Amino acid sequence: MKLQTVLTSVVLGLAVMMSGCSSKKEGPAVNTGFFKNYETLEAQKSPANKSLKNYTKIQIAPVHVVPAITVDKQTASQKKMYKDIAMYLNHQYAKIISESGYSIANKKGKDTLSLESAISAVEVHFDDKEWNQLSPIAMGLDVVSFNAYMYEFVRLLGEMRLVDSETGKVVARNLTILKDEKIFITGDDLELKNLKAGLDAWLVQVKVNLEK
Template identity: 25%
Template sequence: MQLKALAVPLCVLSLALSGCASKYVDPAQYSGFLKDYSNLKEEKSPSGADVMRWIDPKVDVRKFTSVYVEPSQLYPKPQPTEKIPQSTLNGITTYYDQTLKNAFVKALPLATGPGPGVLVVRPAITAASAKTKGLAPYEVIPIALVAAGVSAATGIRDQDTSLATEAAFLDGSNNKLVAQVVRKGAGADLENSDQVLQAKDFKAVLDVWAQDMVKSYQQLKK
């Protein structure tokens, strides 16, 4: 019985140790929001973060005279939990939409929809999690992995938070894909495992993502 009782926490711990090594979203965790992941390559974002990215080598971004930011999605559609309630999920996408628009409007006028000369930005939040430091995710959208047993055994209280996104960039005149990116980032630390995640815990990372997207566009334009 003792060996059986130890099996689950040891398994969870081994998953945590193997998962923490990568700075990129594991391909096994790609959500399916993007249609094709085969061309993604390891790159550095303008802020120096590790991302998986593809840009059409033939694209001329100077032809885009405006940008349309589609409402961001939660993909796959998650089930709210006590740790990550629906209000938090709604708050994340609302803030993501606004910070993308605030960043892009500094480079291009905002359009009201796709069309000739319009760069379409199609973003999604594909994971939100909180994990006890050094352990496996406490709760991941849409998959829940509870590590409470291991957490109690270690006595560790602080919790890391993280968020993942996938985004596609399309030519508004023909819906042709011109770029895509997959990345993850750290949110604010929580004091303990009882603290509920809030949208404000991810504002800083969402700001960086939006700024990196615009800077990447500006670099291509040069």
């Protein structure tokens, strides 16, 4: 979507735009659905999990990028960006795993964990105690999301779990809003370069989570 088109649409809703909360919703909390249960999981960094000492190998599951845009409305450039995000994170995960003292596994097996993860965008209002900070927002610019991106209310959300590849038991999980990494609009649409700082901050958190 061209920036001029977005601006025209936003001007039509100027009164809403000035509030800085165009997509604010009432009602029950929403989330990406990556975890089945969010009630006991806080959006904060977790300490290293001592139970990881029993594992020596990690299998990397494909990264799940949550665009919050239906496939029929995704542009070619957006689809490419989602693939690039997944490829970048998968490549960096492999480096982190090796640096953390694990071997990379190509299949399930004994002493092996599966690293499953998701990356998405959320609209945040940290000064609003009633706002659900896990509110998903489109990973791309449209007439709804433009306002939140323009006012720098969007952050990346990283979710991961380490699963025993033999039993399917979740050994550890983590959810982190990369709140210190604001996403800045620099063109007509969201690009990988706009998300790079947030992705790298997430990789730092993943490394922390893998420390035994």
